Amino acid sequence: MVNLRQAVFSVIASLLLPPASHVQEVDTPSKSVAVVGAGSAGLAILKSLLDLPEDARKGWDIVLYEQRRDVGGIWLPDPNPARPPELPETPLYPLLHTNTPIPTMTYPGFPFPPNTPLYPSHEHVEQYHQDYANHYNLMPHIMLNHTVLSSSWTGNSTNGVWNVVLRDHNHNKIIRTHDHIVVANGHNHYPHTPQFAGQDAWLRNSPVDGPKREMLHSIWYREPEKFTNRSVVVVGSGASGRDAASQVCIKARRTYHSIRDTSNPPVVTDSLVVKPEISHFTSTAIVFVDGSAVSDVDVIIFGTGYDLRIPFLEEGNELAVKPNAHSNKTYRKGLVTNLRYLFPLHQHVFSLSPYYPTNALSFIGLPILVANCPSDAAQSIYVAHAIANASLLPDREDLLRELADIEEDLYSRGYDPYYIGHRMVEGSTFDYQDNLITYLQKHGALPDDGKKFVEGWRKESLEYLKRGWKRVEDLDIQHEWLDGVVTEEDWANLMRRLNYWQGTWEKEHGIVYPPEPDFI
Template sequence: MVQLVQAVLSLLPLSSTLFQNPQQSIVPPLSSQSIAIVGAGSGGLAILKTLLDLPEDVRSTWEIVLYERRKDVGGLWLEDTRPPSPPRLPESPVYPLLHTNTPHPTMTYPGFTFPPGTPLFPSHEYMWKYHVDFAEKHNLTQYIRLNHVVLAAGWAGNSTTGQWKLEVARTDRLSEHELRSFDHLIVANGHNHYPRSPKWDGEDDWLASSPPSQPKREILHSIYYRHPERYINRTVVIVGGGASGRDAALQVGRLTKTYQSLQEGSLPPDGAQVTVKPPISHFTNTSVVFTDGTALTDVDSLILATGYQFLAPFLVHYPKNSGVSSPALIHSPDSSVNSTTAQSLTTNTRYIYPLYEHIFSLSPAFPPTALAFVGLPVLIANCPSDRAQALFISHAIADPSVLPSRGEMLDALVLREENLRERGYDPYYYGHKMVGGDSEAQAYQNALVRYLKQQGKLPEDEKDYVEPWRVMARQQSQLIGRAWSRVEELGEQNKWLDGVRTEDEWADVMQRLADWQVKWEERHGKDFDTYA
């Protein structure tokens, strides 16, 4: 089978019928099905909605349950308002000043826009409410069990047949476990919860040697970051240049002496008041020492913007008294185990493998449609990507013959990994990242949907899933962001947003903003302090 992510990047308009009628020819199920979904973020809501979009005669006998451990839907966008208290992990990494770094129309489920008047780069409150509105609009809440945690999940069966045994509890009654059985398990628990915190030689001694005249030294992951004012009168090193690292640099750097430790070739965000340093080498009792041999003796705080681990803890435990004796997911750092030799589904905390198209487990322990993941790809617009994955999963559950053979799927996975190596990327390190940027991310989504069309599961046409306006807006995201900053400085938000409701209208606003900003920068250059 042709590797899906190598699809041709012909970016044509999306047919509006794709989501009004997301099925064409589906083999009716031979029997009733039961499906458990874990997580009510963008991925969980996408797969729940897409399963319910299947024809009534296909899913009428299905049981579909979504378990969400928190009090509402929205995933990471649902803020944890409790003060951070290490080592307790916050329920969300969201911080009060968090805004999206891409225009919100590019991040939406196809056909479901943000409300009129939403700022183009909204705060996290808007993002959370968007998911709430999506769930309510499509009557998803009746299938969602809030405040329910899946403690363990194990497969009772073999490579062709069996069931999942799930140990579930209410979050307010964790000692009272319920054992449930399901035919399919869909994991949509996100990947921004378990911090990846590097360790350096000497850091414990450095932490224990705080000078009496200075604040107590600390090393905290960015999951605990909330208010930049907390760092006033401290000297800070921000480690990493991802989204949270860029925000911390912009927010903390304007208030106190700040360094940013970056890999070679990385740069701090425009406007950040930081001094760039190379990666950290080690610590002494008095210093943070960098790989170029330089050292800093006045540092009080490190903010580790170093990413998160790919974990699904409930899959590494099997329910008590369930008849299951081995975990569904092995946590192994063994670099000698790869997609072709792994005897079980495996995570090295950067990569879950072997998975077909970042979705279906190729573990020999159970059928490929028994376990699926939504939302693993990184550096991608989540809601549209989750929707594309959800379409693929839904049709494969309804008709498993949609999928190639296990051998063909494994061959395709190995081809993808080899392709990454040829481009200079270790697939077991870069994992689920779309390293080719938006072009690769869009090709991935287009290919999933195009394959379903070729299989007769969606209406056949020549249009790509990712619409041209999303492509344009993603390509010009920074330009549009600079334009929107000018709009806010001028107080002209209403002028641009008045009456904007549909996708076409949002697309028009973004294109006009991009054109407006280009003309302004041709006259003035990128002088962000003066909007004349």
């Protein structure tokens, strides 16, 4: 069977690839690990693999493929953003700032540089990733401008290799083989745009004396100035929807924010009109679920998230796309995405497809509503040790039963795992990270120092912090607060002091704010 599949792959590859003079055949050692993506997840797993004891990874070939010009993932700006329908390299927009304080966003043991704003612009976060890669000497293992086109498994449930087709920086195609693939390429690439009855008729019926009507996903949103004197509906209350609404309303003639829960709007300003969800369109108006309608709109921005797609696995027939899949019992023949949830996976990490070993294909960075770097770090340590020692993982059938139990527990608490996807609900992100590391400690892969992986200060509730930093900026006293802040403990103390300072001020002035949106 192995020889047959290898023969089939060779025939397919010969049809896909250009003449031999343009193809580079690369020999690989017997133990080879490929990471795909150099954002926060990819850098975390690359470091964790290199942190393994030298005797555990002796003779390994460890390589990371990144299709863009540098590390940083979505934080790396796109110098020439594509126009619809071509997808841009990143959804990053120039005015983007973090919506969580940077100490909580860091890789453990690697704080942001001194004097970094508590909620900085995206340039600081991109530089942080570059600093991390350079500090731990990761760059020699990273192949920039290398795009993974397809990946398929040749072998069986216990042995085999991944056949990977790449396009390099010279646009040549390369075939490489790897024993393990770690997918770390993020999930903000393929926009999810809802469809509504009547929208095509609305788009066709632009007013003769007005601008042409248009719809676009927030992946193409960049500057609010584009919407000057336009009338705009922003759909969605996630981070991109909130930012687009708060920025566009300053420039637009009128801005509506269409959200599910109108009782607690995430953006409150006199220049923004909050509306419920869209019901449908007519040729002249947008109709909302409460029966109200607006007819003066010429632009709709959808901040409606992304579909969970991994094209190079789809191309290699290793991932099936089944948008209506809602049961692990129905699809037991391989890996499936319903565009919200990738399954079956052990701990949101290891593929439980029956066609290859349980540690052959893994994913870093799927969890949502988390601080990415610490979550990525915990997952990466888990994956690195399981790649080094496959016996750390129970049998596939045991892991499938464990997954079924986890999904049943979510159902019992009112969550459909096939809808919420990889969201960490009810603050479970910290327990999730701790449990991954505790498992390794219990099985002797890591020393048990009696400490939790997630530091206590990351778990503290600081409800006044963001408003406190806004007041610090308004008073232009940032340096007074940031002076002398260097270590992780310094940053933790800064957040505590600032939270207390702001909380005391609000109570003294009788100010009550609605709860902040839950970003992690």
